[in-house]
Structure formats: C-alpha cells, structure tokens
Amino acid sequence: MDKVLGDKIPEFNRKQEADGPGLAGLSSFSLGSGRTHLETAVILLVAVVVIGGAELALRLFNVPQYILPKPSQIVSALFTEWPFLWPHLVTTLYELFVGFAIGGAIGFVMAAVITQFPFVEKVITPYILLLVTTPMLALVPLLILRFGFGSEPRIIAVALASGPMVMINSATGFRRVDLAKIALARSFGASTLQIFTKIRIPMAMPMIIVGLMVGSIFGLLTAIGAEMVGGAEGLGNRLTYYSALIRMPQFFAVILLLAIIGISIYVFFYWLGKKWANWEA
Amino acid sequence: MVVDAATKFYATQSGSVHALDKVSIEVREGEFLCILGPSGCGKSTLLWAMGGLHDLTSGQIRLGEEVITKPHPEIAMIFQDANLLPWRNLAKNVALPFELKRKRPDMERIGRLLERVSLNGFENKFPRELSGGMQQRASIVRSLAVNPSVLLMDEPFGALDAFTRDEMNLLIQEIWMETGKTIAFVTHSISEAIFLADRVVVMSARPGRITAIYDIDVPRPRSVEIQTRPDFIERVLQVKARIDRGRITSDLAIA
Numbered sequence: 001m002d003k004v005l006g007d008k009i010p011e012f013n014r015k016q017e018a019d020g021p022g023l024a025g026l027s028s029f030s031l032g033s034g035r036t037h038l039e040t041a042v043i044l045l046v047a048v049v050v051i052g053g054a055e056l057a058l059r060l061f062n063v064p065q066y067i068l069p070k071p072s073q074i075v076s077a078l079f080t081e082w083p084f085l086w087p088h089l090v091t092t093l094y095e096l097f098v099g100f101a102i103g104g105a106i107g108f109v110m111a112a113v114i115t116q117f118p119f120v121e122k123v124i125t126p127y128i129l130l131l132v133t134t135p136m137l138a139l140v141p142l143l144i145l146r147f148g149f150g151s152e153p154r155i156i157a158v159a160l161a162s163g164p165m166v167m168i169n170s171a172t173g174f175r176r177v178d179l180a181k182i183a184l185a186r187s188f189g190a191s192t193l194q195i196f197t198k199i200r201i202p203m204a205m206p207m208i209i210v211g212l213m214v215g216s217i218f219g220l221l222t223a224i225g226a227e228m229v230g231g232a233e234g235l236g237n238r239l240t241y242y243s244a245l246i247r248m249p250q251f252f253a254v255i256l257l258l259a260i261i262g263i264s265i266y267v268f269f270y271w272l273g274k275k276w277a278n279w280e281a
Numbered sequence: 282m283v284v285d286a287a288t289k290f291y292a293t294q295s296g297s298v299h300a301l302d303k304v305s306i307e308v309r310e311g312e313f314l315c316i317l318g319p320s321g322c323g324k325s326t327l328l329w330a331m332g333g334l335h336d337l338t339s340g341q342i343r344l345g346e347e348v349i350t351k352p353h354p355e356i357a358m359i360f361q362d363a364n365l366l367p368w369r370n371l372a373k374n375v376a377l378p379f380e381l382k383r384k385r386p387d388m389e390r391i392g393r394l395l396e397r398v399s400l401n402g403f404e405n406k407f408p409r410e411l412s413g414g415m416q417q418r419a420s421i422v423r424s425l426a427v428n429p430s431v432l433l434m435d436e437p438f439g440a441l442d443a444f445t446r447d448e449m450n451l452l453i454q455e456i457w458m459e460t461g462k463t464i465a466f467v468t469h470s471i472s473e474a475i476f477l478a479d480r481v482v483v484m485s486a487r488p489g490r491i492t493a494i495y496d497i498d499v500p501r502p503r504s505v506e507i508q509t510r511p512d513f514i515e516r517v518l519q520v521k522a523r524i525d526r527g528r529i530t531s532d533l534a535i536a
Contacts, residue, residue: 180360180361180362180364181364181366183329183334183358183360184358184360184364185377185381186334186352187332187333187334187352187356187357187358188352188357188377188378188381188382188427189352189354189381189382190381194381198377198380198381199366202366202368203368205368277368279367279368279407279408279409
C-alpha cells in the first residue's frame, strides 16, 4: 500500500487504521464534511416541516398542553419564563465549566504522563475504563450527603464524568507515536519538552479534541442529572419542578435550552478541531 | 566522518538481534557515499547511529575529532517518505529546525532554497496538498536550511514512482555538486546507488557487515540516460551478483 498510494495518502491516514478510531462514532465528526447548499436547504426544510407539522397536528387533534405543548407555546414560554430561568442556566453552566475544567485538566495531564510509561498505563487503564463506564450520577446522592445541596457535589460529579472521557481519548492520541517524527525533531536537537509540545501534542490533538467534546457532553449530562437528584438550582432542577407542576411548555422550554447548550458545545469543538486539527481531515 | 568498528545489538521480543558487526567506513569530506544493501541489513541502523539517534553497542562514530553520541548540528538527516509534519504548512515545516534550535529562521536562505527546488509559491500549502516528490523536496530544503556540512539520507526516494525518483536523483546530484556537502545515502536500489555515488558500500544482512566497496568513476554530471548504457548495466549486475552471494552465505549460516 505504501508503494502504490504513497504519494496520495498523507502519512497520517495510514496510521489511523492501525490504531483504530478511539470512540468510533464520535471521532467521525470528521472535519471537511462540506455540505452543499442543497443539503443545507433540505436540512432546514425538514426542520420547518417537522416543527410546522407538529404545530398543525397538535392544533388539529386538540392535544392538551399537559401531554404535549405546541412548538409556539414552548418558544413563548421560553421568553416569558426567561427572567426566572436565566439564574438556573448560569448555575448549570457554572457547574459544567468548573467541573469540566477540573476533570478535563486532570484527564489531559494524566493521559500525557501515563502514556509515557507503558507499564503504568496498562495497570491504570482498567480503572479508568471503570470510571468511564460507571455512570458517575450514581455517586451524586452520596456526594450530596457529604457536600450538601450546593454546587460542590455536582461539580465533583461533572469532573468525575468528564475527566476519564478526556483522558481515555487523549491517551489514544498520545499513544500514536510516530517514531520517525520524533527522530526528526531529535535530529535537529530538540529537547524532550520540545518533542512534547511540537510533536506529541499536535499529533494527539485530533483525539484530544474528540475527548474534550465527549467529556463536556458527558459533563452536561451529569450536571443535569445531579441537579434532578437534589437541591433547588440549575436547569435539571427546573425540569423536575415544572414537570411536578405540569407546566409542560416551561418544561420543554428548559429542554430547548439544554439542546442549545449541547449544540453549542458541539459546534465549539467542531470549530476548534477545524482550527487545530484540520490536517487530518 | 569516520565509522569505527560499529557494532550494534538490540533486544527484541524474540531475543537479541545482531544488527551491525564491526562496520568501519570513512566518509570523506565532500564525498557522495551510498550505502547499499537488502532490507534488514542494518544500513538504516548505521545511518541513524551516524546521525546520533541510536547508540552503538561498541565502536565509535566521529565527525572530525568529535565522537557522535547525540544529534550534531553539523549533521542533518533526511528520512523516508519526507517525514513532514502534516499539521504545519510548508513554510512552517521548513522553519522547524530553527524553531527547535531557538533561532530566527534564515528567511533569505529558505527562500533561495525553495526557489532552487521550485517550491516557491507553495509556502502556505499543507503536506497533504503536495505530491510525494514535492514533499521530499521540501524535506531537503528543511535539512539544508540550517546549512549542515553532512547530509544523511535514509532511503529518501524509496516511496516515489520511477519518474519522480529519477527527477529527485538528478536534483540531489545537482545540489551536491553546487554545495559540496558530504552525503551518506542509504538505498536498496543498486542503480540508484551507482547513479549517485562516488563510492558504493555494499552491506550484507544478519549481521550487517560491509562486503564490498566500489569506486564509481563515471564523470559528472551524470544524466538519467546513463542508466541504460551497457557498461552501467554491467556494473549493476556485478554488484547484484555480489549481494546475492552475500545473501546465500548468510542464509546458509542461519539454516
């Protein structure tokens, strides 16, 4: 394959087959998937048809608000309820940012360090997998007992949920060592630190970004879940509150907000990937 | 540059491999030396050791009086498949050596070199947008940019198609004639070695040792066409016979 396709395929695409994509689905947020105008138009058209259709159907069959509110009611609820909602939005975002910053930083550093020591990595990986696969939400009642109903238990839960995700994906990135590129840097007299910052990190960057994206989405999930468990603040808490009062338009308005947060996270990391890791497209 | 009784064992999972066995060569200043041998004969190991990237089990490599144990600023390496960093554009790839040495890039020299290899105007292109030949030309510029006195080339054109390879061979001959650098060039192509070299060092495998050294006195500049001349082919066959003989004996030794 080397010989036949050598010129056409950048070195990196070949490497990937050997390593396998870390988290298959999510790493396929492949960057240059350029959409044509037609495709964009069709996507928008589908949105209009679905939302308009729902509105029409709900009106036509006279579906009561407490079963399923109309899209128009949801949007107007979002505006009328906004003064009461935004402090909760701020709380959730605060928990998400702080928890993700702590968890993500620890996860990244651990990935960078551990991959340098294959033995340590082999020993630690099963435990990290355990952290990745066990829903950290399960710990929230315990954390609330210990830290009370404030933001702390949720921040800890977010950090515990996002950190291992960042770590496991970044580690996949750091494991892709290309000895020839390291030798290249060494041949020009690079120090260990320079090899790390100029070769290893850029080479791991696509997987680091995937890890950050997955980690932050998991963090959002955990923050909302933790808020539903206890306390009186945050968008998760509002979900239980509005559903208890059967205020469905407000309930769906919160869901709309959550969707907007999720999409923003995705778009942000997509943009970051285009900026820092577009060479792998 | 002197290689003195270089011996290298390295450990693999299936035991210790004897990669180099008392290899001694003198690379004369300004000479174009080709190291030729079948795959697995330790020729790349030897070259990496000359670049200070590997240590030897015993023996010594010297540049002038200095013993080479780590990469030396006067020695630059050119690798297989160009080895450009895919996340950097051409200009930044070429500036890498300066960055690693914490120096300001010599833009004038870089500009001249890029023009010399007809890569001017491609500074903002990424490696994936360049052909294999262009990538390898960029890597030559990267190495020459820091003006080393010795160039070590590790099967640099092995992955290129035959036409591009001829072009690259001509280019490297011209660059060598213009700059007077000392070049050690590893290849497994007999005709490439004879086409380029002042001297061809033939190595045999398991363990890697020198079996023959040929002086190539074909006048320069050599054109691509000389490769089809009967006396050139005669030489190729001669060297090939030598390598085959070496292979058979080492295979017998293993059996």
